[in-house]
Amino acid sequence: TLSDRLADTFKNLRGKGRLSEADIDATAREIRIALLEADVALPVVKEFVAAVKERARGEDVSQALNPAQQIVKIVDEELVAILGGETRRLRFAKTPPTVIMLAGLQGAGKTTLAAKLALWLKGEGHSPMLVAADLQRPNAVNQLQVNGERAGVTVWAPEPGNAQGVEHGGDPVAVARGGVEEAKRTLHDVVIVDTAGRLGIDAELMQQAADIRDAVQPDEVLFVVDAMIGQDAVTTAQAFLDGVGYDGVVLTKLDGDARGGAALSIRSMTGKPVMFASNGEQLTDFDVFHPDRMASRILDMGDVMTLIEQAEKAFDSEQALKAAQKLSGQGGEFTLDDFLEQMQQVRKLGSMSKIMGMLPGMGQFRDQIENFDEREVDRIQAVIQSMTPAERANPKIIDGSRRSRIAKGSGRTVSDVNQLVDRFFQARTMMEQMARGGGMPGMPGSPG
């Protein structure tokens, strides 16, 4: 992740007063790679990195943060700014109904989104109606009806057999227009028009969408795009901007492993804000878009900034200093006593699973984190407290017979003791690396 890379870059930079040009260049390289890996378009990456460099040059290194943390903070703030800063809300028409039209490629998630948006609007006190203006795909109308039923909202659909079915004559423009008329009659205050998409950008399709747009004069056109298509998202976004035009963007399939660079690219290249995010097949897998969350996702930082701030508050500074000195090779070796002390410190921050969830790069361990047993910390504590002062100060002396004595004393098994000692050495190695790289002070690493 970017934070890991930066930690490496800054291995030897602790305690500098100001970031040097070489530091900034090295950092810029890492940010560039991280953004490209997140599928951000190259021109956007270039512009972004230039902006970050500019800002890093002008800034004094803060007392509280090490250089790596400081750069991460700058990058995070710039990302949030570029992503729009604040969430752009839907604009409702002064005279209802508000007409929202969806546009995008086939498979982008428009039909699913139509129902999600309708359900969400219902929750906000609106009375939405869905209009099935995709007559391209054989099953499209039915799909919207099924989804609409699940959301508990009215769907206007051209069915063979009913009057509208005859009237529209297979013409999506007529269906869309009829739907808006129906909404006025039946006092629905929002109309969501689902439209057809193709697998690729296609002139005929663009024309159809443009015709629907002209017929219903939407208050908001939302461009729906699959976050998983990566770099292609920008080309598609541009084509729809030229062909149909839109006011906002909806990113779908964010539950996949896409890092969300598309959000940054589209926003930068088209100037259009991402308004909603879709992250699953359930109708409730949907939310308004939060630039700050997306920034973290792009950088895979978790809530590292929050954690840094909390850590600064919660850690006893004297103890933290002592631990930091030990970890950087001064003031003696890091011992099991320190380990215990640090673990108790960390615990003041909240539950272990919460803390671990905030650490960068932990997304992949979500299951383990959620299943982490908080009592594990108590068990570890019991084992350490059954050791003699000499053992805690120098864990290397803990041999087989000592292990069985400790196990008996703490009511744990020998294998528990073995595990703890192994973990301690692992954690110590990891902490020494973090200390050199300027990572978090005094984190004892994962105990579970």
Ligand code: GDP
């Ligand atoms: P449309 O062609 O643009 O109308 O796209 P659909 O709404 O039919 O969606 C295409 C496929 O993507 C369907 O199988 C949906 O269930 C799925 N889908 C839509 N949104 C999401 C999402 O946010 N996450 C996931 N995992 N699947 C989604």
Ligand code: MG
């Ligand atoms: Mg559809």
